[in-house]
Every structure is written in structure tokens, then in C-alpha cells.
Amino acid sequence: MSRLFVSLASVMVVLAMATPARSEPKTERTVNCVYPGEVLASALNDFAGQLGYRFEPGDMDEAFELESMIWVHAKGVSPAAAAELISASGGVRVSIDDANRQVLVAEDNEDAPSATGVRSFKTDKLCQVYTEYQKRYGTISEAGLEPDMLYRPTATEELRSALEEILQLGDSAPGSAIGKRLVYTRSVEDLDRIGELLRVMESAHGGESSQLQVDRAYRGKLAKLQSNFGGEGTLVSALLWQLFKDCDVPVYVDHAQMESFDLEYDTTAITLDNAHSHYDALLGLAREQGFFVDCKHGALRIHEDFFVGSSSFRVFDVSDVLAELEKDYADLKTDDKVHEGFHGDLRSEGGVQVIVDALSTQLDNAGFSPLLRAYGPRIAVVGGMDVVDRAAEILEAMGWQPAGAGEGEGK
Amino acid sequence: MRNFIALAMVALLPLAVCAQDKAPKTIHIGFYGESAYDCAEKLAEQLGAKLHLHDLDEETLDAPCWLVRDEVTPQAAASLFAIAAGYQVSLDASTSTLHVYQPGVSVGDARVKGYDVSVLSGRFVEYVNNYGAPAVAQRPNEAPEPERTAAQHLADALDEILYDPRGGDSEPSVVGDRLLFTASEQGHARVREALDILVAEHGGESEALRVERTVIERLKAAEFSAEIERTPVASVLTAICKAAALGIVLGPDLAEVAVEEHIDFPHKKGTSALAALKQLTAQMAAQDLPIDISVREGTLVADLAGRSSSRGYRVYDVTELLKKLDASYQRQRTAPGKDEGFDGDVRRAGGNRVVLDSLEELLDEVHQGEHATCICFGTRLVVRGGCDAVDAATNILKEMGWEESGN
Known part of the structure; x- marks a missing residue:
């Protein structure tokens, strides 16, 4: 009983963490975003109406984006969270002007400055991990290249590159690497994401992002739902609605994916029956329609590209696998001067890249092409629960072992 | 929202839930x-x-x-x-x-498995150290060929042994002395079987080849007497199989032709179904429609030559043969610097390529070359093909000095 309570409490904590922290102590309002295939302008009018505000399209009055469809289903969420989800599905930037009681919309311009803060991150521990890795397994630079033609970043500079790739921070507002410190001037949300990734990477056995844990909790809820639905000619939009309509899991279809869907005509062969869960059907639909599922903005995200900035990731520590591989490659050495011989070692084979390449190939064989990035012996896999768990399975097939319970796995 | 409700209503019309029997x-x-x-x-x-x-x-x-x-x-x-x-x-x-x-895509039930191939890799290293050809000196301005580990050579060999033209295209990964495959349960069973036979002391035959032998025996034992005139090739093949109480499946390329193409099939009464099948394939080859025969799930598979996906193979251990060859090359060495002299050894002659090249040439001579694929991995030689091709290879190897062991 106490275990059950603890589990429930954990899920509640995780869910609470997932809700973007836009504290509005004055009015603890919530809204219902039920826009499954709704025209953006109509959704924004409804959203503003729920707040008792007015929708003000401003310069976008004539914009075609307002006539395109969005797909959001999130009940009882904060207005700020709702604005995030509508923005992400509509490919625009929705904001709430409490002072003038307006809901505003603007083009989604990545370069536009958003609310910023400056934050500095100490990276001593990670730099040490990287330097030790480089000394033991780092690829030796090819002979013949002029020294100034080689890119030789410091551990901090390499970490900055890794963070930018994993979180897809974009070219604007880059971080600064100063000694063993990284400094960023970005939005508070970005700074929080950077801080979280650094914490997870620094942890002895890696771990998961909070959004990935939320993802697990949401999928768990879907796995408990069953219904009978569908048949020949079922619309994808109808199945999506059936999957989520009775579930308190917030979900949205990313803007790029919305452009790929034709909600009026796209049909699916996936059906629902009482022998299988809504989660099984969602995975089947994802495979059939070629989309992916992860978690962003505290909601399940249906999207088509891992490289659009996800907050769902897991970091694996593969130090033990590297140590084993070092021995394996030593065993695979042949005598000198023989044809078909091998005289290399783990360094010459690429160090951690041996693992990353295999992980990438096997994930690709399973129908996934997620973002993978190594930093020394730490490998980040960006994606939803199904991708990350498949990656863990592949790493286990390579000899990696998850840390035991209570050892800070972070899972 | 109204749009959506309308769409959903339309979608609900064909709602059909059928209880599965x-x-x-x-x-x-x-x-x-x-x-x-x-x-x-x-x-x-x-x-x-x-x-x-x-x-x-x-x-x-x-x-x-x-x-x-x-x-x-x-x-x-x-x-x-x-x-x-x-x-x-x-x-x-x-x-x-x-x-x-579609062929080539990963299927939904594919799972990843890692296979420890340290024993086979170790044997390959031993083979290279004992019989591997000397490295060729690198020419000036020529980029060195990337070296490959034993496990990478094994991955290449498995790729050829398990190749299925209409199957999934699942690339294995080599990590140290482990091979990773993402495949269905059936695919993993094939990988496991191949590794087990490769590692077995004396090699051996795949289950598919053993099943093919039993099917051939059934065809041999059955009598075929049907009178056939102006009948589609597909029906003739089916009639022959029916005489041996066997099923038949035609590959799609053959089916396109064999359903339409009508033939007369005169044959001796009371001949065996196997003889009839051989007569028919010879007749079709003469009409520019060469047919390959294999077996799957105890069923005869016929397809256009070169399109079949026979899963039969036999693994031969040629360690002793290489030892014999090593000794025989040593015996044939002459004093250095003599005209018509020989100063080499089995290494310089190509190691296992000495056996492989001769085998391929001789299989061609007995018209089995196109039905067989020969693959070498260190001291293991694999012949992939049907019973006829494998048996021909066995005879050729015996003539080279290879001896059947107790497997």
C-alpha cells in the first residue's frame, strides 16, 4: 500500500515538474485546449474567450497561418502552457498580455530575442571526464596534417558543442566557454534545459530528463486505456481523437507534422480493440504514418523530426563498455605483415564512435533515426520513451549494463 | 471543432468490430x-x-x-x-x-540481439597468423586500405550466408568481438544457427538443407505418370509436386510467366517425380526460361534462375586440408634462384583462397557454379545452395584431400 502511495506521489511530482513554471499567483486559472483539427484563428478566439480576453491578431490579421489547422488536446492546463502548445502546433508565437487583456500572435522567428537571463555553469567534473576519455581512447590525429588545420577544442568548448547539438539551441545566442565554465544568455526555459542536461551528464551513471519521465508517466496512462474503434477508411484524425479524448494526457501535433498530415483525407488501417491498449495503437499509428512521439512543454508531442529541439533525452555512461572493447580489440590483433590482418586498437577504430555508430545503425534498422551525441564516455540519446528504451536494449546487447537500483541511475 | 466533429462522424460510419475466431x-x-x-x-x-x-x-x-x-x-x-x-x-x-x-524495410517485430563471436574471431586471428597471405607493400601515394577486424570479416561472411533478396535489409554492427543484429525472431534463429554451425568442430549443414534432402527423397520415391499437353508451366510443376504429396510455391518473377506459358510435357510413364522435375527444368532452360528449385517450409520453391533464395548451406572445416596443403607446398619448394623453381608456401599462394578458387572453378565445370555461393572465413568454408550444389562441392573437396569427419 505504501509502495503504491509512493509511486503515485512520484508520478504527481513528475507531472507537477512537467508543467512549465509560469507562476501566476494572482489568478490560478486553467483552460481547456480542445482543438483537434481546429483552425488556428478559431482556437485563439476560444482560448482568449476562456480567459475573458480578446484575441488580437495584429500584423498577422491576413496571415495564412491563422487559417491553418492545429491539433491540441490539453484540459485543465495553465494559460501559459496552453499558449506554448498552441504556438508549437500552429508554428506561431502566442503570448498573453494580461495588462491589456489580450491574446497576441506573432510569427515564429527563432532569431527574435525572447525574455533573457544570463547564467554561468561550472563544468569542472565533466571536463575531467572528457579529458580522461581523450587521454585513454581519443583518436590520434592523422599524420601529415598541419597543426593549424586540426580542430582541437578544449573540453569546455567540446561540451558547448555537445549541448548545442543535443538541445538544438540554434546559431543565435551561442554560449561562451571560459576556462572550465560555460556562460549563456538565453531564455529562462533554455537556461533550465541547459542546466538539466549538464546535471544529468555529470551524474555518475547518466540518467533521464524530467520530460522523459513525464513521457513515461503519460504513456503509462495511455497503456491503461482500451476501446473498440475503427475499421476500413478510418481517418487518422478520428483515431487520434479516440486515442486521447478520454485521457487526461495533454498532447499536441507539432507544426511540421501538421503540414504533413491531411486530416480531412488521411486514413489508417490501425484499429482499436479491447485486447490492446491505446498506447499500442499510438505506436502502430506512429509506425504507419511515420511520426514520432516524445514529450515537450509538459505534453506528448507528435512530430516528424528528432532534430527540432526535444527536451526528452537519456544520457548513458559507457565507460565500462569502452574498457571491455579496449580488451576486445587487443585480442583481435594479428601478427604484423599479414594480409587481412588487424593491427589497430580501440583508439584507431574511433573510441566511443564505435558504440555510437553501432547504436545508430541498429536504431535505424528498427525504424528510428534519433539524435545521438557522445561527449567522452557519455552518450545522449534524444527522443521519446520508445526510442530511448530501444537504445538501452541495443547498448545492453553490446555489453552495457544499467546501474543497479539505488545507485543513482536517475531512472 | 465543428470541422473535426463532422470528420469524426464520417469516420465512425464504417466502425466494424469483428470478434476474431x-x-x-x-x-x-x-x-x-x-x-x-x-x-x-x-x-x-x-x-x-x-x-x-x-x-x-x-x-x-x-x-x-x-x-x-x-x-x-x-x-x-x-x-x-x-x-x-x-x-x-x-x-x-x-x-x-x-x-x-516492402522488401528491405525493417519489420515491426524486429528486436536487437548481440552475439558474442570471440571464439570465431579468435580462430580467424589464428588462421591469419598461420596461413594469412603476406601484406602487399603499399605503393607510393596510394592510400592504405582500412584494416578490418576478424569480427568485421565474420559480419561480411554472415551477410552472404544469410542474404535474402526479398527479406529485410538489416545491417549488422560490429562492436569489438560482438555482432549486433536487429531482426525478427526468425531472422535471429537463422543468425544463431549459422554461428552455431560455424563454431561447431567439424562444421555441418543447415536445417534448411536437411529439409531439402528429405523433400528430394520424396520426389525420388514418387511416381509421375500424368499426360500433359498444352498446359501452363505452373500447373505442370504443381502436378509433379502433387505426385509426391508436396506443396509448391512459385516466386513472383516465375509466376508472371509460368501462369501464361503453355507447354507439352512428353515423358516416360512411371518415371520418378524427381526425374520429371529435372526433365521439366531442362526443357524450360532450353526455352530460355531457366528455373531454380529450392525448398522452404517443406514446400518446393521454384523461381527464375538467380532469383531463388535457397537457405541451405554447408560449413566445411578445412583446417586439416590447409595443413596438408602447407606441407605439400613445403615439399614442392626448390632451391632458391632456379629457373622453373618454386620458393613460395601456402601463405603466398593465398591461404584459404587456394581451396576456394579451385572449388569455384570446378563447380562451374560441373554446371553447379551458378547454383552455389562459396564463402571463406578463416578455416571455415561455406557453400550456400541446394543439395546438388552442396554435394558437388563435397565431392570436389574430397578430391582435394579434405576428409569427412564424424559430423
């Missing part, structure tokens, strides 16, 4: 040239399963299918239909769904 233990299949789509629907119905086409539709599945088989299990039926249709087919018993995929 319990899946049958065995079924009878008789597809005689209907389109692959019709056959897929019929098969799904017989299996009490839903049909799920992945990136395929009725129009793309329009080629004729020829598959006749009694008393076949649902999984074997799916496997045979895959050959007939030329697509990947899997039956998911847990969801009662018959999935049809």
Missing part, C-alpha cells in the same frame, strides 16, 4: 494466379487475422501468386506467401494481424 492450427492454401492482394486478403481471412499493408495497396499488389500447400501452420503459411508475393510478410499472433511490408 480462434486461429486455426493448420490451413490449406490454393492460390492459382490470383493477384497478390486478393491472395493476401484470402490468407488473412483463413488465418482469422486482420490484413495490414505497410506502404502498399491493391494496385501495387497486382502480380499473380501461385501457392499450393496442404496442412500448413499459420506461421509457415505467412512465410510461403512472402515468397509467392515477393514481399516481407509476418503474422503477429498476439494481435492476429497479417503484416505485409
Whole structure:
């Protein structure tokens, strides 16, 4: 009983963490975003109406984006969270002007400055991990290249590159690497994401992002739902609605994916029956329609590209696998001067890249092409629960072992 | 919102929930040239399963299918239909769904498994150290060829041994002395079997080859006496198999032709079904329609030559033969610097290539070359093909000095 309570409490904590922290102590309002295939302008009018505000399209009055469809289903969420989800599905930037009681919309311009803060991150521990890795397994630079033609970043500079790739921070507002410190001037949300990734990477056995844990909790809820639905000619939009309509899991279809869907005509062969869960059907639909599922903005995200900035990731520590591989490659050495011989070692084979390449190939064989990035012996896999768990399975097939319970796995 | 509700209402119209009957233990299949789509629907119905086409539709599945088989299990039926249709087919018993995929894509039930190949890798290293040809000196300005580990050589060998032209395209990964494959349960079973036979002390034959031998024996024992005039080739093949109480499946390329092409088939009365089959394949080869015969799921598979996907192979351990060759090359060494002299050894002659090259040449001589693929991995030699090709290879190896061991 106490275990059950603890589990429930954990899920509640995780869910609470997932809700973007836009504290509005004055009015603890919530809204219902039920826009499954709704025209953006109509959704924004409804959203503003729920707040008792007015929708003000401003310069976008004539914009075609307002006539395109969005797909959001999130009940009882904060207005700020709702604005995030509508923005992400509509490919625009929705904001709430409490002072003038307006809901505003603007083009989604990545370069536009958003609310910023400056934050500095100490990276001593990670730099040490990287330097030790480089000394033991780092690829030796090819002979013949002029020294100034080689890119030789410091551990901090390499970490900055890794963070930018994993979180897809974009070219604007880059971080600064100063000694063993990284400094960023970005939005508070970005700074929080950077801080979280650094914490997870620094942890002895890696771990998961909070959004990935939320993802697990949401999928768990879907796995408990069953219904009978569908048949020949079922619309994808109808199945999506059936999957989520009775579930308190917030979900949205990313803007790029919305452009790929034709909600009026796209049909699916996936059906629902009482022998299988809504989660099984969602995975089947994802495979059939070629989309992916992860978690962003505290909601399940249906999207088509891992490289659009996800907050769902897991970091694996593969130090033990590297140590084993070092021995394996030593065993695979042949005598000198023989044809078909091998005289290399783990360094010459690429160090951690041996693992990353295999992980990438096997994930690709399973129908996934997620973002993978190594930093020394730490490998980040960006994606939803199904991708990350498949990656863990592949790493286990390579000899990696998850840390035991209570050892800070972070899972 | 109104838009959506309207759409959802339309979508609800065809709502149909069918209770699935319990899946049958065995079924009878008789597809005689209907389109692959019709056959897929019929098969799904017989299996009490839903049909799920992945990136395929009725129009793309329009080629004729020829598959006749009694008393076949649902999984074997799916496997045979895959050959007939030329697509990947899997039956998911847990969801009662018959999935049809394009060749080359990963199928839904694929899982990853890692295989420890340290023993085989160790043997390869030993082989290279003992018999490996000397490294060729690098020419000036020539980039060195990337070195490959024993496990990488093994991955290449397995790729050839397990190649299936209409199967999934799942690239293995080599990590140290481990091989990783993402495959279906059936795919993993094939990888496991190949590794087990490769590591076995004296090599051995694949299960598919053993099954093929039993089918050949049945054909040999059966009498074929039917009188055949102006009959489609597909029907003649079916009649021969029926005489031996065997099923038959035609590959899609052969089915296209064999359903239409009518022939007379004069033959001696009371001849064996095997002899009739050989006579028919010879007759078709003379008419520029060469046919390969193999066996899958205890069913005869006929396809255009070069398109078949025989899964039979035999692994030979040639360690002792290499030792003999090493000794014989040593004996043939002459004093250095003599005209017509020989100063080499088995290493310089090419190690296992000495055996492999001769075997390939001689298989060609006995007209089995096109039916066999020969692959070397250190002291292991693999011949992939049907019984005739493998038996011909065994005889040739014996003539080279290879001796059958107690396997």
C-alpha cells in the first residue's frame, strides 16, 4: 500500500515538474485546449474567450497561418502552457498580455530575442571526464596534417558543442566557454534545459530528463486505456481523437507534422480493440504514418523530426563498455605483415564512435533515426520513451549494463 | 471543432468490430494466379487475422501468386506467401494481424540481439597468423586500405550466408568481438544457427538443407505418370509436386510467366517425380526460361534462375586440408634462384583462397557454379545452395584431400 502511495506521489511530482513554471499567483486559472483539427484563428478566439480576453491578431490579421489547422488536446492546463502548445502546433508565437487583456500572435522567428537571463555553469567534473576519455581512447590525429588545420577544442568548448547539438539551441545566442565554465544568455526555459542536461551528464551513471519521465508517466496512462474503434477508411484524425479524448494526457501535433498530415483525407488501417491498449495503437499509428512521439512543454508531442529541439533525452555512461572493447580489440590483433590482418586498437577504430555508430545503425534498422551525441564516455540519446528504451536494449546487447537500483541511475 | 466533429462522424460510419475466431492450427492454401492482394486478403481471412499493408495497396499488389500447400501452420503459411508475393510478410499472433511490408524495410517485430563471436574471431586471428597471405607493400601515394577486424570479416561472411533478396535489409554492427543484429525472431534463429554451425568442430549443414534432402527423397520415391499437353508451366510443376504429396510455391518473377506459358510435357510413364522435375527444368532452360528449385517450409520453391533464395548451406572445416596443403607446398619448394623453381608456401599462394578458387572453378565445370555461393572465413568454408550444389562441392573437396569427419 505504501509502495503504491509512493509511486503515485512520484508520478504527481513528475507531472507537477512537467508543467512549465509560469507562476501566476494572482489568478490560478486553467483552460481547456480542445482543438483537434481546429483552425488556428478559431482556437485563439476560444482560448482568449476562456480567459475573458480578446484575441488580437495584429500584423498577422491576413496571415495564412491563422487559417491553418492545429491539433491540441490539453484540459485543465495553465494559460501559459496552453499558449506554448498552441504556438508549437500552429508554428506561431502566442503570448498573453494580461495588462491589456489580450491574446497576441506573432510569427515564429527563432532569431527574435525572447525574455533573457544570463547564467554561468561550472563544468569542472565533466571536463575531467572528457579529458580522461581523450587521454585513454581519443583518436590520434592523422599524420601529415598541419597543426593549424586540426580542430582541437578544449573540453569546455567540446561540451558547448555537445549541448548545442543535443538541445538544438540554434546559431543565435551561442554560449561562451571560459576556462572550465560555460556562460549563456538565453531564455529562462533554455537556461533550465541547459542546466538539466549538464546535471544529468555529470551524474555518475547518466540518467533521464524530467520530460522523459513525464513521457513515461503519460504513456503509462495511455497503456491503461482500451476501446473498440475503427475499421476500413478510418481517418487518422478520428483515431487520434479516440486515442486521447478520454485521457487526461495533454498532447499536441507539432507544426511540421501538421503540414504533413491531411486530416480531412488521411486514413489508417490501425484499429482499436479491447485486447490492446491505446498506447499500442499510438505506436502502430506512429509506425504507419511515420511520426514520432516524445514529450515537450509538459505534453506528448507528435512530430516528424528528432532534430527540432526535444527536451526528452537519456544520457548513458559507457565507460565500462569502452574498457571491455579496449580488451576486445587487443585480442583481435594479428601478427604484423599479414594480409587481412588487424593491427589497430580501440583508439584507431574511433573510441566511443564505435558504440555510437553501432547504436545508430541498429536504431535505424528498427525504424528510428534519433539524435545521438557522445561527449567522452557519455552518450545522449534524444527522443521519446520508445526510442530511448530501444537504445538501452541495443547498448545492453553490446555489453552495457544499467546501474543497479539505488545507485543513482536517475531512472 | 465543428470541422473535426463532422470528420469524426464520417469516420465512425464504417466502425466494424469483428470478434476474431480462434486461429486455426493448420490451413490449406490454393492460390492459382490470383493477384497478390486478393491472395493476401484470402490468407488473412483463413488465418482469422486482420490484413495490414505497410506502404502498399491493391494496385501495387497486382502480380499473380501461385501457392499450393496442404496442412500448413499459420506461421509457415505467412512465410510461403512472402515468397509467392515477393514481399516481407509476418503474422503477429498476439494481435492476429497479417503484416505485409516492402522488401528491405525493417519489420515491426524486429528486436536487437548481440552475439558474442570471440571464439570465431579468435580462430580467424589464428588462421591469419598461420596461413594469412603476406601484406602487399603499399605503393607510393596510394592510400592504405582500412584494416578490418576478424569480427568485421565474420559480419561480411554472415551477410552472404544469410542474404535474402526479398527479406529485410538489416545491417549488422560490429562492436569489438560482438555482432549486433536487429531482426525478427526468425531472422535471429537463422543468425544463431549459422554461428552455431560455424563454431561447431567439424562444421555441418543447415536445417534448411536437411529439409531439402528429405523433400528430394520424396520426389525420388514418387511416381509421375500424368499426360500433359498444352498446359501452363505452373500447373505442370504443381502436378509433379502433387505426385509426391508436396506443396509448391512459385516466386513472383516465375509466376508472371509460368501462369501464361503453355507447354507439352512428353515423358516416360512411371518415371520418378524427381526425374520429371529435372526433365521439366531442362526443357524450360532450353526455352530460355531457366528455373531454380529450392525448398522452404517443406514446400518446393521454384523461381527464375538467380532469383531463388535457397537457405541451405554447408560449413566445411578445412583446417586439416590447409595443413596438408602447407606441407605439400613445403615439399614442392626448390632451391632458391632456379629457373622453373618454386620458393613460395601456402601463405603466398593465398591461404584459404587456394581451396576456394579451385572449388569455384570446378563447380562451374560441373554446371553447379551458378547454383552455389562459396564463402571463406578463416578455416571455415561455406557453400550456400541446394543439395546438388552442396554435394558437388563435397565431392570436389574430397578430391582435394579434405576428409569427412564424424559430423
